[in-house]
Amino acid sequence: MNIIEAKNIHRKFGSGELITHVLKGIDIQIKDGEFVAIMGKSGAGKSTLMYQLSALDEPTDGEILIDETDIIGMKENERTAFRLNTLGYVFQDYALVPDLSARENVMMPLLMRGITWAEASKTADESLDNVGLKDKYLNLPGMLSGGEQQRVAIARAIAGKPKIIFADEPTANLDSISGKQIIDLLTCLHKDSGQTIVMVTHEPEYAKNCDRIINMEDGLIVDEKNPWINRY
Amino acid sequence: MLSIKIGLFLGFRQIQRSNPWTTILIIFVMMLTFLNLIAVSGILVGLIEGAERAVRENSLGDIIISPLDEEDHILETVSIIRELEAYPEISAYSVRYNGNATLEANYKERRDLSGERDTAAVIINGINPKQEDEMSGLSTLLRDGEYLRDDEEGYILVGAYYLKEYAENFGDIFDTIDAKTGDTVRLSIGDISKEFTIKGIVESKVDEINLATFIPEREFRRLFSRQDRNAEQIVIRTATPEINAEVSKNLKNDGMSDYAKIQTYEEGLPKFLIDIKKTFNVLGTFIGSIGIVVASITIFIIVFINAMSRRRHIGILKGIGIKRSAIEIAYVIQAAFYALLGSFLGAVVTYAILIPYFDKNPIQFPFSDGILSADPEVTFWKFVILFIITLIAGFVPAWMIVRQNTLNSILGRK
Ligand SMILES: Nc1ncnc2c1ncn2[C@@H]1O[C@H](COP(=O)(O)OP(=O)(O)O)[C@@H](O)[C@H]1O
Ligand SMILES: [Mg+2]
Numbered sequence: 141m142n143i144i145e146a147k148n149i150h151r152k153f154g155s156g157e158l159i160t161h162v163l164k165g166i167d168i169q170i171k172d173g174e175f176v177a178i179m180g181k182s183g184a185g186k187s188t189l190m191y192q193l194s195a196l197d198e199p200t201d202g203e204i205l206i207d208e209t210d211i212i213g214m215k216e217n218e219r220t221a222f223r224l225n226t227l228g229y230v231f232q233d234y235a236l237v238p239d240l241s242a243r244e245n246v247m248m249p250l251l252m253r254g255i256t257w258a259e260a261s262k263t264a265d266e267s268l269d270n271v272g273l274k275d276k277y278l279n280l281p282g283m284l285s286g287g288e289q290q291r292v293a294i295a296r297a298i299a300g301k302p303k304i305i306f307a308d309e310p311t312a313n314l315d316s317i318s319g320k321q322i323i324d325l326l327t328c329l330h331k332d333s334g335q336t337i338v339m340v341t342h343e344p345e346y347a348k349n350c351d352r353i354i355n356m357e358d359g360l361i362v363d364e365k366n367p368w369i370n371r372y
Numbered sequence: 373m374l375s376i377k378i379g380l381f382l383g384f385r386q387i388q389r390s391n392p393w394t395t396i397l398i399i400f401v402m403m404l405t406f407l408n409l410i411a412v413s414g415i416l417v418g419l420i421e422g423a424e425r426a427v428r429e430n431s432l433g434d435i436i437i438s439p440l441d442e443e444d445h446i447l448e449t450v451s452i453i454r455e456l457e458a459y460p461e462i463s464a465y466s467v468r469y470n471g472n473a474t475l476e477a478n479y480k481e482r483r484d485l486s487g488e489r490d491t492a493a494v495i496i497n498g499i500n501p502k503q504e505d506e507m508s509g510l511s512t513l514l515r516d517g518e519y520l521r522d523d524e525e526g527y528i529l530v531g532a533y534y535l536k537e538y539a540e541n542f543g544d545i546f547d548t549i550d551a552k553t554g555d556t557v558r559l560s561i562g563d564i565s566k567e568f569t570i571k572g573i574v575e576s577k578v579d580e581i582n583l584a585t586f587i588p589e590r591e592f593r594r595l596f597s598r599q600d601r602n603a604e605q606i607v608i609r610t611a612t613p614e615i616n617a618e619v620s621k622n623l624k625n626d627g628m629s630d631y632a633k634i635q636t637y638e639e640g641l642p643k644f645l646i647d648i649k650k651t652f653n654v655l656g657t658f659i660g661s662i663g664i665v666v667a668s669i670t671i672f673i674i675v676f677i678n679a680m681s682r683r684r685h686i687g688i689l690k691g692i693g694i695k696r697s698a699i700e701i702a703y704v705i706q707a708a709f710y711a712l713l714g715s716f717l718g719a720v721v722t723y724a725i726l727i728p729y730f731d732k733n734p735i736q737f738p739f740s741d742g743i744l745s746a747d748p749e750v751t752f753w754k755f756v757i758l759f760i761i762t763l764i765a766g767f768v769p770a771w772m773i774v775r776q777n778t779l780n781s782i783l784g785r786k
Contacts, residue, residue: 196691196779217695220778224693231782235688239382239389249692251378280389296692 402714413656498592707766
């Protein structure tokens with residue numbers, strides 16, 4: 141079963157003379173439980189594609205079904221609710237709320253779902269344990285290293301057990317050791333809970349644990365491969 | 373409901389983590405705004421209330437008994453007085469007689485009979501000196517000389533505006549004589565005249581006292597041949613000012629209203645005073661409103677900058693599914709916090725410091741000892757207005773920034 145079904149996605153910016161055609165007709169299907177890496181040179185349109193698939197942006201043209209829901213033409217508040225209940229995000233630069241402790245950051249989407257304070261707090265702690273931040277519940281983001289902050293962001297993304305997790309170059313701002321830990325963490329999560337993960341990266345090294353690698357160039361998908369096939 | 377809870381939480385944390393000096397400064401601004409709103413009109417109204425208070429203290433008391441409309445005197449004054457004595461709630465009263473007379477100075481020195489006589493038309497009050505003093509503290513209003521005594525005859529107290537020396541500052545508006553304490557003056561009522569020695573000069577912010585002369589009641593009745601003892605006015609001081617309405621009601625129920633008109637101080641207030649108070653209140657509130665505009669712009673800018681600098685985080689919160697309303701509430705809460713704390717401190721300063729201070733040290737105005745008047749109910753409504761305006765001033769910038777495109781906010785675009 142496909143959890144993401146996108147057909148003929150176009151995304152243009154601007155108008156008239158200044159129009160930029162960034163996505164030029166993309167078809168993509170992602171199966172439930174798949175771990176997909178999107179790769180390609182800088183400027184290829186990877187992030188733009190991810191924003192379309194994750195309901196943060198609307199394509200100029202095309203169709204997107206996520207978990208059998210048509211997300212095109214949704215109202216702003218419907219999108220927000222949809223993102224809350226179905227999707228999890230890991231951004232390149234952690235994107236934590238600086239006024240909230242690690243635990244409170246993780247709790248935010250849970251509370252918004254209507255989960256009680258106590259329950260959300262418990263789930264947040266478990267989630268932080270999962271990413272290896274057992275004694276950092278009360279730390280503010282400013283008191284955590286980049287790698288730790290990214291792990292809080294992952295904890296926040298997974299705490300609500302969303303159907304799909306989107307990660308846009310989650311390791312870009314990290315040194316290679318922390319980057320490796322983050323990738324291992326995502327791989328483990330995928331193995332343990334069978335969550336669908338869509339990750340943008342330009343490190344081939346980090347993509348090798350994925351089920352599938354999608355290569356983009358200049359707004360189009362140029363090839364797809366299974367990293368396991370050419371391993372030996 | 374959920375949005376409110378999350379908004380509260382986010383807003384509270386934001387306040388908690390914000391720079392304490394900035395917070396103190398903003399709260400200080402809010403406090404000054406609140407004070408401005410209360411104090412400007414409070415002092416304007418206080419001018420009038422100070423005057424009213426002086427009249428109540430030094431002249432009219434808490435309850436005023438005066439003749440019925442169709443009568444010249446209070447009927448059955450003697451029995452009324454007997455009744456009053458039986459009221460434990462009445463702490464003091466004074467029976468006043470009054471009439472018009474001519475006061476003349478320099479009549480002895482004036483050798484040349486064709487020269488101009490130095491006279492003034494005056495109001496004469498016949499009082500029981502001791503009773504009057506207990507009731508109105510007349511002896512404390514002496515500008516010069518001494519107070520009347522019950523066992524003396526031939527002495528008079530003269531209000532300052534009847535004397536050239538004191539009334540000069542006001543130009544030529546008062547009818548005066550040139551005399552001072554210790555001088556002999558002649559009082560004439562029609563054909564009857566009597567010599568008096570000026571025993572003292574009384575002066576007050578209450579013009580009724582400056583424009584009066586006082587002699588003992590016995591002499592008054594003799595001069596005016598008023599044997600029936602029916603007086604023009606009885607003023608009453610109640611144990612506390614607040615019970616005057618109730619005491620007045622009891623007096624009426626006792627049947628006194630058949631013989632005299634009984635009014636509380638408030639009922640007796642002239643309408644123009646009430647109108648001036650209302651006008652001053654509106655004027656003061658208007659001036660204070662300029663303060664509200666300034667404060668709301670301040671709040672607007674603060675919240676705008678605050679939200680603008682957190683635009684990315686706002687985008688991220690929306691990105692992970694937090695409702696717009698929750699984020700807006702977080703900023704409104706901050707504005708509410710500033711307004712609440714500022715107004716609270718403003719109220720504390722007003723009621724715990726300023727009002728007691730001005731009560732003890734009134735502002736000296738020519739016609740009144742100005743106090744700071746801040747009716748708690750009016751203050752409360754001004755607070756509500758300030759609060760609502762602050763909420764709006766916090767909401768608008770938050771709304772402007774929160775409604776921006778989520779992805780643009782996250783990416784810091786545009
Ligand atoms: N809002 C936009 N307006 C104009 N051009 C844009 C906008 N967003 C992205 N682009 C352009 O689209 C191209 C792809 O961007 P992006 O998806 O961020 O690439 P990648 O993530 O693969 O590095 C870039 O050339 C970029 O300049
Ligand atoms: Mg990118």
